Each structure stands twice: as C-alpha cells, then as structure tokens.
Amino acid sequence: MQLDQLYQEIILDHYKHPKGRGLREPFSAEVHHVNPTCGDEVTLRVQLADDKLIDISYEGHGCSISQASASVLYELLAGAELGDALKAHAAFTELMTGKGQVEPDEEILGDGVAFAGVAKFPARVKCALLSWMALKDAIGQVEDQ
Amino acid sequence: MTMTIPAGMPQYDDMPTFDVDRVRADFPILGREVGGQPLIYLDSANTSQKPQQVIEAMAVHYALHNANVARSVHQLGTEATLAYEGAREKVARFINAPSADEIVFTKNATEAINLVAHSWGSSLKPGDEIVISEMEHHSNIVPWQLLCERTGATLKWFGLTETGRLDESDVDTLINERTKLVSITHTSNVLGTVNATARITDRVREVGALLMLDCSQTIPHKAFDVVDYDADFIVFTGHKMLGPTGIGVLWGRASLLEKMPPFLGGGSMIETVRMTGSTWAAPPARFEAGTPPIAQAVGLGAAIDYLNDIGMDAIAWHEKTLTSYALDALSTVDGVRIYGPKVPVGRGATLSFSVEGVHPHDVGQVLDSLGIQVRVGHHCARPIMDRYSVPALTRASFYLYNTTDEIDALVRGLDQVKRMFS
Numbered sequence: 001m002q003l004d005q006l007y008q009e010i011i012l013d014h015y016k017h018p019k020g021r022g023l024r025e026p027f028s029a030e031v032h033h034v035n036p037t038c039g040d041e042v043t044l045r046v047q048l049a050d051d052k053l054i055d056i057s058y059e060g061h062g063c064s065i066s067q068a069s070a071s072v073l074y075e076l077l078a079g080a081e082l083g084d085a086l087k088a089h090a091a092f093t094e095l096m097t098g099k100g101q102v103e104p105d106e107e108i109l110g111d112g113v114a115f116a117g118v119a120k121f122p123a124r125v126k127c128a129l130l131s132w133m134a135l136k137d138a139i140g141q142v143e144d145q
Numbered sequence: 146m147t148m149t150i151p152a153g154m155p156q157y158d159d160m161p162t163f164d165v166d167r168v169r170a171d172f173p174i175l176g177r178e179v180g181g182q183p184l185i186y187l188d189s190a191n192t193s194q195k196p197q198q199v200i201e202a203m204a205v206h207y208a209l210h211n212a213n214v215a216r217s218v219h220q221l222g223t224e225a226t227l228a229y230e231g232a233r234e235k236v237a238r239f240i241n242a243p244s245a246d247e248i249v250f251t252k253n254a255t256e257a258i259n260l261v262a263h264s265w266g267s268s269l270k271p272g273d274e275i276v277i278s279e280m281e282h283h284s285n286i287v288p289w290q291l292l293c294e295r296t297g298a299t300l301k302w303f304g305l306t307e308t309g310r311l312d313e314s315d316v317d318t319l320i321n322e323r324t325k326l327v328s329i330t331h332t333s334n335v336l337g338t339v340n341a342t343a344r345i346t347d348r349v350r351e352v353g354a355l356l357m358l359d360c361s362q363t364i365p366h367k368a369f370d371v372v373d374y375d376a377d378f379i380v381f382t383g384h385k386m387l388g389p390t391g392i393g394v395l396w397g398r399a400s401l402l403e404k405m406p407p408f409l410g411g412g413s414m415i416e417t418v419r420m421t422g423s424t425w426a427a428p429p430a431r432f433e434a435g436t437p438p439i440a441q442a443v444g445l446g447a448a449i450d451y452l453n454d455i456g457m458d459a460i461a462w463h464e465k466t467l468t469s470y471a472l473d474a475l476s477t478v479d480g481v482r483i484y485g486p487k488v489p490v491g492r493g494a495t496l497s498f499s500v501e502g503v504h505p506h507d508v509g510q511v512l513d514s515l516g517i518q519v520r521v522g523h524h525c526a527r528p529i530m531d532r533y534s535v536p537a538l539t540r541a542s543f544y545l546y547n548t549t550d551e552i553d554a555l556v557r558g559l560d561q562v563k564r565m566f567s
Contacts, residue, residue: 003514038522063506
C-alpha cells in the first residue's frame with residue numbers, strides 16, 4: 001500500500017493549515033466525540049437556522065487524517081443548505097466505507113475526494129469519519145430541539 | 146594468585162550466551178515482508194510472535210491427541226487430560242508456585258483479574274478499600290471500579306512521578322487498616338517501568354491486606370518467583386510469552402483459592418449438582434467452568450519449554466542490551482521525548498515516546514510503510530496519558546528476537562516521519 005495514497009498533499013495541507021478551527025458562538029448545538037481506540041477527540045458546534053448550516057466550528061486533537069477531515073468538512077459545509085450538507089455527508093460516508101471501490105464526485109465532495117485513499121486503510125477510516133459523525137449528531141440534536 | 150572476595154560484595158554471573166540469529170530462525174513470521182519491506186516487529190508488548198515449536202505442538206495436539214479433558218475414560222481423553230494438566234505443571238514450575246493446583250487457566254489476564262474481583266471481591270463491604278495505581282492497564286482498573294460499584298467499597302491509587310515511577314511517598318496512608326487488596330502492575334505496558342514491590346509488600350503485610358501483581362509484561366521477559374515476591378495473586382497471559390491467544394493464568398495461594406466462591410458456573414467446576422443446589426469442586430477446577438482452552442494450554446506449555454531452553458536470564462540480558470541501545474539511539478532524534486525511565490535500570494524493553502508535532506497515528510502509519518510495526522494510541526492505559534498530558538503515544542517494545550539493527554531502522558524511520566510532517 002502506497003503511503004502517498006493516504007497522505008495526499010491536500011490532506012497534509014489541511015492538517016498543517018486547518019480551516020475554520022476554533023469554537024465560535026452563537027451555536028444551536030455542541031457535541032463531543034471520541035475515537036475510543038486511539039483517543040482522538042473533537043468538540044463540534046453547529047449554528048443551524050432556516051435549514052442552513054450558518055457555521056460549523058470545532059476544536060480537537062488527533063492524527064493528521066482526523067484533523068484534516070474536520071477542516072475539509074468546515075470548508076465544504078459551513079454556509080451550505082442543510083439538504084446539500086446531508087447529501088455531501090452521505091457521499092463522504094459512502095466513500096469512506098467503500099473499501100476503496102467508490103469513485104468520489106468532486107462536485108459534491110470538494111477536497112473530500114482526497115480521502116478516497118484513506119478508505120483503503122481500514123484502521124484509519126474512523127479517524128476520517130470522526131468529525132463527520134459529530135456533525136450528524138449535532139444536526140440531529142438541533143432537529144430534536 | 147588467589148583473590149579474596151570481601152563479605153557482602155555482590156557477585157555477578159557471566160553474561161549468558163545468546164544467539165539472536167538462531168532464535169529468529171525459529172519464528173516463521175519474521176521471514177515475511179510487509180508492504181515489500183522486511184518485517185520489523187516492535188510490538189511484542191501487545192502480543193508476541195510464536196516460534197515453530199509452539200505452532201507445531203498445537204498442530205500435533207489437534208492432529209493426534211484431540212479430545213475433551215477430565216471427563217473421558219477413552220485413550221484420547223486421557224492423552225488430552227495429561228497434556229492439559231502437564232501444561233499446568235509447567236506453568237507452576239515456571240513461576241515457582243508451590244503447587245500446580247494453584248494455577249487457574251483463564252482466557253487471558255483480564256479474565257484472571259475479573260475472576261478475583263468477582264470471587265474474592267464478593268465479600269467486600271462499604272468502608273473496605275482497594276488500592277491500584279495510575280500506571281495500570283484498563284484491565285486492572287475497570288474490574289475494581291465495577292467491584293466498588295457493586296459492593297460500596299472505595300478505590301484508591303498510587304500516583305506516578307515525573308520520571309515514570311510509582312510515587313510511593315504516601316504508601317503508609319494509602320495502604321491502611323481498611324485496605325483489603327493492593328493490585329498493581331509489576332511492569333508497565335506503557336512506561337516500561339518495573340516496579341519495586343518490597344515496600345508495598347511490607348505495608349500490605351503490616352495491615353493484613355492482600356497483594357496482587359499484574360505480571361503480564363514481566364513473565365515473558367524475566368524469571369519470576371511467586372514465593373520470592375511474597376504475592377497473594379499474580380496474573381499473566383499466554384500470548385505475550387510466545388504462546389497462543391485464548392489462555393491466561395491466575396496464580397493464587399492455595400489457602401485463598403480454597404475459600405473463594407466460584408466465578409463462572411457450569412461443567413467441570415462442580416462436585417455434585419442437584420436440582421435443589423450444587424457443591425463445588427476444589428481449586429483449580431472450581432474456577433474453570435466449561436471446556437477449557439486445551440490446545441492453548443499445550444501451546445503455552447511448549448512456549449515455556451522454549452523459553453526455558455533459551456534461558457530467562459539470557460533473554461533478560463538480551464533485552465537489557467536492546468533497551469540501553471534504544472534509549473541511547475532515540476535520545477539522538479530531535480523532537481523525540483521518552484515517557485518512562487530513561488535509564489535501563491528498573492525498566493523493561495518497552496519504550497513509549499512522542500514525536501514533536503506529529504500524532505502517533507501518523508508516526509505508526511509511516512513506520513508501517515517501512516515494515517516497522519509499532520503500537521500507537523493510549524495503550525489501554527488512558528490515565529497514564531492524562532498524567533503526562535498527552536493524547537496518545539507511540540510504543541516500541543522488544544523481545545528476544547529483536548536486534549539492534551531493527552532499532553537503527555526505527556530511528557531512520559522516525560527521521561522519515563519528521564520529514565513528512567514538518
């Protein structure tokens with residue numbers, strides 16, 4: 001397995017220069033997710049109004065994959081319509097759980113396509129999904145309110 | 146010329162002979178490649194690799210002697226029973242247990258600790274105290290937390306010093322008349338620290354408590370004598386000492402085991418069963434409900450034979466050499482910080498470290514691409530991560546089959562890690 005399939009330049013760039021990092025107010029819901037096998041953590045807030053993700057803010061620590069994935073998530077979905085965000089979420093989840101067999105759509109996933117290689121490293125899929133699962137949870141909490 | 150040795154002057158044996166190439170030839174897996182690179186296995190604290198002798202002993206058992214134990218009059222049943230009980234005797238001799246009846250086979254060390262927590266621990270009351278340490282594997286924390294929830298007893302613990310040793314400064318207050326059991330690791334699976342137990346044992350005896358040692362990271366690496374250590378229970382696991390997975394060991398003093406109620410109920414552990422109630426077999430059968438790990442016991446016995454053939458002192462010497470070499474080598478890598486004792490004294494061959502600015506997962510991934518297998522994460526010892534304020538660590542752990550060349554490869558690998566993420 002080639003290491004550069006995993007550590008694409010885009011991923012390393014998001015890791016070294018994360019977008020949208022830091023917890024901001026106001027927010028409609030806040031969640032805290034951990035990856036129990038490695039201890040990676042993310043705290044994520046969403047500001048959701050009129051079916052629009054006005055802001056997604058996050059703070060956490062973890063490996064390059066989990067941190068870059070949170071940065072990509074912010075870049076792609078902050079400001080997006082909820083419907084589009086859920087569609088991108090489904091596409092990213094499908095890509096990550098597809099064992100490297102899923103062809104990603106750059107229209108929907110933006111820099112998220114760089115994670116296609118991560119899907120071939122089963123031990124790292126959870127890292128990539130950490131912030132995305134947190135987002136799903138946070139949106140669910142807002143909808144429950 | 147004759148030389149007079151002054152009284153009391155300690156004398157040391159010569160360094161035992163040890164041929165690492167000959168040892169490596171016994172481990173088929175060490176001949177394979179990972180991602181096109183020769184395998185460099187530095188994760189023996191997680192699980193050890195298995196020599197051909199162990200693999201063969203288990204294959205021969207299944208091929209020629211397989212039957213259930215302790216219940217058959219037929220020839221195969223007799224052979225299987227002799228093999229299973231023979232393994233128990235090998236384990237007893239290996240740790241100098243006074244009797245093979247003090248050896249209880251479990252599925253792993255975790256189950257052995259849970260056995261004590263459930264069986265011995267069932268008589269605890271509010272006000273009683275259990276003492277552990279911040280250095281424990283989760284398997285020596287969670288069973289006691291659960292026991293305290295069930296019984297109302299209180300859990301207390303030793304802290305750690307900056308250098309990664311047990312902080313014994315409060316031993317006399319921590320262990321007191323309310324203490325019923327002190328359960329600590331003998332060798333840390335993260336820091337590599339080998340704990341000096343004498344002061345704790347003295348205090349345990351003074352207050353009439355019991356001492357349990359988690360020896361999972363000790364028994365594979367050095368000679369251990371339960372009588373000499375004056376412990377009441379010890380636990381360890383087969384798969385870290387060249388044996389198979391699926392078998393662990395609880396050793397307990399006969400006088401304690403005899404008084405303990407069963408842990409799991411079922412076949413083999415009974416004396417007689419009536420619909421109105423049952424009575425229990427004597428230890429160790431009392432604690433081995435159901436068909437036990439028979440082939441695994443055979444494999445563990447073969448592992449002990451193998452370790453004895455090489456010699457535990459020779460293994461300990463070899464690992465000390467590797468540890469000294471690795472401590473020196475890693476200290477030359479900028480940005481690498483070792484957590485745990487930085488001298489090869491009172492420590493085993495397990496080294497955990499951080500690489501500045503790089504998450505352990507990424508360290509492990511790059512090393513894997515070079516064929517180097519290390520463990521990354523919290524190592525099932527999260528309180529240690531909290532103690533030293535790190536989210537996770539990278540761990541290299543050595544065993545009898547590792548070489549200084551492999552440590553050099555690790556150091557070169559870490560340079561590559563730093564280049565990639567700088």
